[in-house]
Amino acid sequence: MAYEMRKKSLMNSSSRRIIKKNIALYLLLMPTILYFLIFRYVPIYGLQIAFKEYNPFIGYKDSPWVGFKHFQSFFNSIYFFRLVRNTFLLSFYSILFGFPIPIIFALFLNELKSEKFRSVIQSISYVPHFISTVIICGLIVNFLSPSTGFVNAVIKALTGNTIDFLRKPEWFRTIYVGSGIWQQMGWNSIIYYASIRAIDPFLYEAADIDGANRWQKMIRISLPSILPTIITLLLLNLGNIMNVGFEKVFLLYTPNTYQTADIISTYVYRSGLVDQQYSFATAVGLFNSIINLLLLVIFNSVSKKASGESLW
Amino acid sequence: MASINKRNDFFQIIIKIIFILLAVMFLFPFVYVFSASFSSPVAVAANPILIFPKEFTLAIYKIIFKYSSIWTGYVNSIFYTLVGTLINITFTITAAYALTRPELIGRRAIIFFIVLTMFINAGMIPNYLLVRDLGILNTRWALLLPVAVSQWNLFITRSYLEINIPNDLHDAAEVDGAGEFRYFFSVVLPLSTSIIAVIGLFYGSGHWNSFFNALIYLKDRNLYPLQLVLREILIQNRVQVETSSDLGDTSLAKLGVKYGVIVLSVAPLLIIFPFVQKYFVRGVMIGSLKG
Numbered sequence: 001m002a003y004e005m006r007k008k009s010l011m012n013s014s015s016r017r018i019i020k021k022n023i024a025l026y027l028l029l030m031p032t033i034l035y036f037l038i039f040r041y042v043p044i045y046g047l048q049i050a051f052k053e054y055n056p057f058i059g060y061k062d063s064p065w066v067g068f069k070h071f072q073s074f075f076n077s078i079y080f081f082r083l084v085r086n087t088f089l090l091s092f093y094s095i096l097f098g099f100p101i102p103i104i105f106a107l108f109l110n111e112l113k114s115e116k117f118r119s120v121i122q123s124i125s126y127v128p129h130f131i132s133t134v135i136i137c138g139l140i141v142n143f144l145s146p147s148t149g150f151v152n153a154v155i156k157a158l159t160g161n162t163i164d165f166l167r168k169p170e171w172f173r174t175i176y177v178g179s180g181i182w183q184q185m186g187w188n189s190i191i192y193y194a195s196i197r198a199i200d201p202f203l204y205e206a207a208d209i210d211g212a213n214r215w216q217k218m219i220r221i222s223l224p225s226i227l228p229t230i231i232t233l234l235l236l237n238l239g240n241i242m243n244v245g246f247e248k249v250f251l252l253y254t255p256n257t258y259q260t261a262d263i264i265s266t267y268v269y270r271s272g273l274v275d276q277q278y279s280f281a282t283a284v285g286l287f288n289s290i291i292n293l294l295l296l297v298i299f300n301s302v303s304k305k306a307s308g309e310s311l312w
Numbered sequence: 313m314a315s316i317n318k319r320n321d322f323f324q325i326i327i328k329i330i331f332i333l334l335a336v337m338f339l340f341p342f343v344y345v346f347s348a349s350f351s352s353p354v355a356v357a358a359n360p361i362l363i364f365p366k367e368f369t370l371a372i373y374k375i376i377f378k379y380s381s382i383w384t385g386y387v388n389s390i391f392y393t394l395v396g397t398l399i400n401i402t403f404t405i406t407a408a409y410a411l412t413r414p415e416l417i418g419r420r421a422i423i424f425f426i427v428l429t430m431f432i433n434a435g436m437i438p439n440y441l442l443v444r445d446l447g448i449l450n451t452r453w454a455l456l457l458p459v460a461v462s463q464w465n466l467f468i469t470r471s472y473l474e475i476n477i478p479n480d481l482h483d484a485a486e487v488d489g490a491g492e493f494r495y496f497f498s499v500v501l502p503l504s505t506s507i508i509a510v511i512g513l514f515y516g517s518g519h520w521n522s523f524f525n526a527l528i529y530l531k532d533r534n535l536y537p538l539q540l541v542l543r544e545i546l547i548q549n550r551v552q553v554e555t556s557s558d559l560g561d562t563s564l565a566k567l568g569v570k571y572g573v574i575v576l577s578v579a580p581l582l583i584i585f586p587f588v589q590k591y592f593v594r595g596v597m598i599g600s601l602k603g
Contacts, residue, residue, distance in 0.1 A: 022417050024492035025410040029422065032407035035460045036426055043434030043442050105334075112331070113324055123589055124335045127342075130581055130592075132521035134539045135574055138546030139341050142574075148567055150344060153360040186338065190596050214323070247524055251547050265436070272437040273528055285435035293431060 050283035063279075070283035079267065087263040087288075090249070091241040093173055098181045099237060103230060105185055106192035107218055122193075125186020137251035140179055141166065166252065169260040176248065176261075191233070195226045228308075235303040239296035242288060264288045342578060349373070349571035353564040356571075372568035375553055382573060384534060385541035392537055393519040396456050400515040401508055403461045408469035409500050412477075413492075430463045436528075443529055454529035455537070459518070465511045468598045472507040473500065510595040513588055520581075538577060546570055 045060075050070060052063040074080060105125070112118040128136070143150050144165040152162040165171045199222065207217050246265040253261035264284060272281025343363065348356050352367035359366075376382060410416060411423060439458065448454045477500060485495045523539035530536060544550040551566040 018415055018417075021413075021415055021492055025413055025416050028406040028410040028492070028496065031403045032426075032461050032466070033422070035403060035457075036429060038446075039439075039442070039458050039460070040429040040433075043438035044432060046438035046441055047434050049438070049441075108327055108331070111323075111327055114328075117328065117331075121331045121335055123586065124338050126589055126592070127582070127585065128338055130517055130521075130585065131578060132523070132539055132542075134521075134523050134542045134546065135577060138542060138570070138574060139345070141547060142345070142570060143341065148357050148360055150360050157361070182337070190593055191600050194597060194600070250524075251543065268436055273440060278437055278441065282435070282437040285437060289433060289435060296431065 047282060047286055049279045050286045052279055054279040054282075056278075066279075070280045071287060073280065074284050074287065079262070082259070083262060083264045083267050086260060087242055087244050087265075089260075090173060090176055090244050090263060093177045094180055095234075095237050095241065097177055098184065099234060101181055101185050102188035103192050103226075106189040106196055106226075107222055109189065109193055110196045110222065111214065111218075122186065122189075125189070127186075128183040129187035131183070133245075133247045133251060136179060136183060137248060140175060140252065144175070167254065167256045169257045172253070172257045172261045175252065180245075180248075192226055192229060195229045196222050199225045231306055232303055235299040235306070239299035240292065241295060242291045342582070345571050345574045345578075349568070349575045353568035354561075357564060357567060372572040375565055375569055376572045376576065379552070379569065381533065381536070381541050381552070382538070382545075382576070385536050385538035386576075388536060389520060389538040392452070392455050393516050396459070396519040397512055397516045399456055399460055400462075400465070401512055404466050404469055404511055404515075405501070405504060405508065406496070407461070408466055408473055409496055411466075411470050412473045413482075426463055426466065440528055449529055450531050450535070452535060455519075455522075455525055458525065459522075462515070462518075464599065465514055468595060469504075469507050469511055472510075472598050473504065476507075477503055506591075506594070507598075509588075510591045510598070513591050514595055517581075542573055542577060545573055 049060060049063065051065060051067060052060075053066050054060070054063045109118055109122065112121075142148075144152065146152050146162040146164045151165075156162050163171075165175060203221050203225075204217055207221060212220070242264070244263050244265065246263070246269075249261055249263055250266055250269065253266065265288065268281045268285045268288070271277050271284065347362055347365045348360075349372055350365040350368055350370070351362065352369050352371065355366040356362065411419060413419075416422075443449055443454050443458060448457065481499060482495060485499055490498070521539065523537065523543055526535075526537050526540045527543075530540070549566070551569050553562055553565040553569060
């Protein structure tokens with residue numbers, strides 16, 4: 001009996017201690033939990049206006065339901081195909097040309113004998129990543145200007161003509177993808193370079209003894225060793241293919257180049273915040289998010305099967 | 313053996329040259345703009361091909377010196393960056409610590425609650441309507457609160473704390489009678505300075521570089537951050553220069569101002585970059601351990 005009571009009071013004191021601790025921990029968590037509730041979950045609740053005729057004076061809850069009306073009018077709009085195509089192609093070309101380059105960059109960094117030289121090159125290559133999108137786009141506009149731009153001055157010296165790059169729809173994707181490669185190749189190589197450095201040096205020594213040259217070592221040892229990293233990142237990129245960096249397009253496009261440059265998110269901005277068709281724009285944005293989520297789930301499960309790596 | 317060495321040397325020279333060319337490509341735009349900003353706009357417009365300043369002059373910076381919206385933007389951006397980062401770090405480190413404690417009831421549920429928002433994002437319009445309904449549209453809060461925590465930074469902080477602060481320390485502190493708060497402030501925080509530096513830099517550069525929230529949430533020009541002023545000048549070509557400026561011609565003065573503001577906004581970053589870049593790289597490495 002006494003033993004029972006002692007056990008009970010011990011349990012009480014330990015559970016009281018756990019509760020006391022949890023109160024402290026929840027106090028520490030409180031700001032962040034509130035942040036996610038208010039700034040991340042309330043907007044998700046607000047997504048219902050995609051299925052309603054939202055009237056700011058009535059509010060979310062009492063605005064009348066209209067079902068899939070906004071989705072239908074988006075699918076039937078003359079812009080639908082163009083927006084989906086542009087969104088897809090900007091990403092697709094970015095991956096096609098931009099994905100392999102950091103890998104090659106990392107493989108060759110690894111060939112450099114001088115550690116000092118290599119780390120200076122690496123630091124320099126990270127710089128563009130930290131420059132704001134506004135400045136990057138400002139540089140693009142400046143360098144490509146037909147009258148005072150450096151690029152056109154060179155073209156003019158060589159051919160006598162100038163090209164108004166930013167007003168020509170056929171140039172938009174090249175400019176977008178090319179500047180993206182310039183800005184991100186160094187930064188994106190960090191992870192590949194780190195995985196190359198983590199390879200067991202014994203593998204290279206063994207290859208040396210077998211008389212392998214540097215290309216053989218690169219292709220037969222380095223590349224296969226970082227293949228899981230490559231596959232994971234590739235599938236992640238593919239999962240995000242309909243999720244295009246909005247800001248750069250927004251800053252660089254003009255009505256002249258909508259034909260190739262207008263993407264779903266810029267269209268959401270114009271129809272929602274400029275024309276204030278809140279419900280319609282929310283529906284278009286929701287369509288884009290659902291496609292994104294589906295692609296991410298699909299490619300993540302492929303990644304899990306292919307390399308055992310997955311996001312969740 | 314000698315021939316292999318020679319071939320190796322040759323290969324090293326070739327790839328060094330290629331890497332030097334790449335480095336030039338990364339830096340050239342900045343060198344060019346820097347030189348152009350100290351040149352006479354007349355000379356730049358006549359022949360834009362240059363590497364060093366042409367007809368050296370400070371005329372451009374004299375105009376910028378009097379350009380009040382640039383300086384208002386500069387001060388505002390410093391404010392948003394400092395206050396915003398302080399909020400970010402406070403929220404992130406406290407939550408990250410709490411999420412490392414195994415005795416936290418509902419830990420997995422809270423993590424799930426946060427992770428879910430990485431995949432389901434309501435998007436531009438519902439976020440805008442929320443900011444409007446909270447009544448913080450066109451206030452400084454609109455640039456601080458909606459970006460108070462980033463999930464990625466929260467999770468790299470949590471993995472850092474899990475790996476670097478042994479559980480034994482917590483047990484020892486408990487034996488000494490220290491409560492959770494005491495332990496957090498006197499043990500966890502002092503041991504977290506390097507992760508605080510990492511996330512502080514990520515958050516800080518995010519604040520300094522962002523323009524889009526300011527574009528949709530702010531109307532009052534006195535609240536504009538630098539990036540929004542830069543957008544007007546560089547992208548929209550809306551440059552306000554007096555016709556009686558030192559450069560005479562307005563269109564040349566406008567061109568010059570563009571070079572000068574790029575230098576002014578990139579310079580602080582390039583100056584501190586060599587000292588802090590290792591923290592950024594460290595952040596990526598911690599992130600990749602537990603993706």
